[in-house]
Amino acid sequence: MGISFLVGDDSLRFVYDSNTTNVLEVTSTNYMSCNATSPLASYNTGNDTIPITKEGYQYFISGNSVECDNGLKVGIWASNSSYVRFWRSGPAYGPDGYINVPDFD
Template structure:
């Protein structure tokens, strides 16, 4: 009988907890919002303006960069190298033309173009994954109320 009471209490606790914890849908985002948008932008800050249209970046979201891999690349860099448009010390370099990067942890992610002069013309992106937002990826159907 005690085992049944314990299991019932545990089930109730899990049900209450599952409603109190925010559930998030992982987002799969194409940087810039269209098919071949990782190019020199029309305005100097347009990639960050695009990022500001996203409600919140959470751990597990993915960013897809689509670009001409014969003339360009994506470099993940430090904050200092982002500000200076420094391409010589990338954390990671992507050259395939269709790069998908998962935001695996919280904090800032900085991306710049690897093509000469492109970063200085605004081809760069600063993403912030909120460490205060703890999300558990949705495992129930999207229509389920939460």
């Protein structure tokens, strides 16, 4: 099973060189094609924490088209499920109920 994101509990953190790229939230169509021309939201500090505030799919891409074409993008599914909330309180998670996703350098 993959990581379960919870509305109101989780956030995504993007750390990157703001001189070469930014992070864009886009539609699923623009995610698939790495189209950065009409983002839903744009982040550009180089250290952005984006709270998960809605249920469903969300898509994020690098604003640098070469990086996005090379796979620097992520799509997530967020839920507001009480079952997932209960499941995440189990022993597979740390004492605070969260896990860390490793860096991929």
